[in-house]
Amino acid sequence: MSELARLRWKCRRGMLELDLLLGAFVEHGYQRLEPTQRSQFERLLDYPDTVLLEWLLGRIQPTEREIVQLVDKIRASAAT
Template sequence: MNDDSSAGAALRKRLYWHSRRGMWELDLLLIPFLEQRYDDLGESDQAAYRDLITEEDQDLFAWLMRREWPEEPTRRRIVQMIVEHAETTDNDHYRTL
């Protein structure tokens, strides 16, 4: 295993654990997005995701439940990507939220 792959694996583990919020509704949105879409994002969108998961749970909940949208355009874009991913994948749990 080279340094790049171990650094990448460490980042991925960190992202996974920071994406696990302990709030069922957030976990249902963040974990599948990380697992299914994150690797295909451009660097700026990956950075936006990494930045997003540093936010407080109550803010994430309001945004991801579409109760309000972030004012900052980059943050709004990644939130919309996560919501759209949940709506377009076979996510029965999301439909009940």
């Protein structure tokens, strides 16, 4: 529980777009990730906001395949 709470706070970002995308994913998508994907998500959160924005809005594709898959999952879970 506290692990999820810690991640939830790490999803508080400097940009509204990231708050919405990461905040929705940590509530609804994160629990369904495999343990290795969970640690990748944690690593993803360490990237600067501007990099995350480019990835999550689909403007630039990350170079690592695992991150690409994760970014796709987050984009797919974006609530309409």
